[in-house]
Amino acid sequence: MxxxxxxxxxxxxxxxxxxxxxxxxxxxxxxxxxxxxxxxxxxxxxxxxxxxxxHFKDRPELLRAVASAGMDRLRDAMETAAARHRAGSYESVAAIGQAYVDFARAGPGVFRLVFGLTEGHDGDPHLEGKGAACFGVVLRAVAAVLERSPDDPIVRIRAYALWTFVHGHSFLTIDRKTKGKFELQDEWAFLMQVSASILGGH
Amino acid sequence: MxxxxxxxxxxxxxxxxxxxxxxxxxxxxxxxxxxxxxxxxxxxxxxxxxxxxxHFKDRPELLRAVASAGMDRLRDAMETAAARHRAGSYESVAAIGQAYVDFARAGPGVFRLVFGLTEGHDGDPHLEGKGAACFGVVLRAVAAVLERSPDDPIVRIRAYALWTFVHGHSFLTIDRKTKGKFELQDEWAFLMQVSASILGGH
DNA sequence: TTACATAAGTTAGCGACACTTACTTTGCAA
DNA sequence: TTGCAAAGTAAGTGTCGCTAACTTATGTAA
Missing domain, CATH: 1.10.10 (Arc Repressor Mutant, subunit A)
Incomplete structure (x- = not known):
């Protein structure tokens, strides 16, 4: 150390x-x-x-800065992952999810910080903006698949459904609540299947 | 106070x-x-x-006791909710999800504690047992719908998929990342649709 | 070049907290 | 009734968050 x-x-x-x-x-x-x-x-x-x-007003502000930096890295990872696949493909959406899960696994502490910080730090506009930017990546990918505008309610709700799925899987994974239910290659299949199921649904 | x-x-x-x-x-x-x-x-x-x-060895042990008590309440709420519907119905599964989300909304702090505590408290067998008991409620409900054993891999994976969904939605809800995407009655419809979609899938 | 305002460090110190130790009170069982 | 263990107390230690007052370096303007 x-x-x-x-x-x-x-x-x-x-x-x-x-x-x-x-x-x-x-x-x-x-x-x-x-x-x-x-x-x-x-x-x-x-x-x-x-x-x-x-440099920082107090302890929470320092924590917020760490969360903010984490969000930057997360959005970057998601964008990079999406860019590796054809826009409008299921793969591009699944890849975003995979990047999300990988990010959580690589740094569970920071991940938890990023998504658990709203506790006492309600409505920091800076952080909220970065959160929206992350969601924007998903929105654009989903919009491309559905060939609709990112503002379309259908796009938004499906993107949200995907987000909850991936977010929940990430959390349960780092909390080790999964206990060998998935292997690495299974996870990709799982993400692809979920993406297709949600985006292809009637 | x-x-x-x-x-x-x-x-x-x-x-x-x-x-x-x-x-x-x-x-x-x-x-x-x-x-x-x-x-x-x-x-x-x-x-x-x-x-x-x-009464408690140290601060973490006290926190763990709070989490443990929270898990008891959560499992109880899930079981009660499931019991209000016919075993094997989609409603029974959705009701479990609704109880889960309601529990999170009613006490975000404790909810976060319950599912974020694995951090430094790795592998407390007592807590893990209670977590498994919660998952057991979902497993039994899903098994009833699919008319299979709770140990069947198909049952387990679908139950897990449902869990991730509800868990993610709960977290994003208490983190206020949803920002008026759902109203209360929409949430039940959302849960029903997701349950049907996952359990009815090919 | 030099003067100086300011950014970015320092030490010292306060109050709160986690936890320990040694002591005291109390309920219960023999 | 006595004695012991359970469950409380007070006092003390080291750390932490944060502030105040001071010092050192730096960039800019005369």
């Missing part, structure tokens, strides 16, 4: 904000969302325990 | 364990999972801050 990633030569750190976010993301992953402390993150970045408060 | 529910007459409390669990459940609901403190719970129960440690 590295006490400090890059030893500091000067009085000023230069990259503290980003390093704090990274440290917290790591801590959340290993010690759980409540098992992290601002002090410990500061220690890892090699600064005093008061330094973080020059 | 009541400082103490039932004033204590004797030195011994008599019902501290249960009152602590109730106090924590309330605190989790209002202040979030990390916004509660053992000290505050003790204060509400009218005892010293050291008293809880006569």
């Amino acid at each position: 590295p006490e400090r990633t890059t030893p500091r030569s000067s009085y000023h750190h230069g990259d503290l904000r980003a390093q704090l976010i990274a440290a917290v993301a790591e801590l959340v992953e290993t010690h759980g969302p409540d098992g992290f402390s601002v002090a410990e993150a500061a220690r890892r970045a090699g600064v005093s325990s008061a330094a973080p408060y020059k | 009541p400082e103490r529910t039932t004033p204590r007459s004797s030195y011994h409390h008599g019902d501290l364990r249960a009152q602590l669990i109730a106090a924590v459940a309330e605190l989790v609901e209002t202040h979030g999972p990390d916004g509660f403190s053992v000290a505050e719970a003790a204060r509400r129960a009218g005892v010293s801050s050291a008293a809880p440690y006569k």
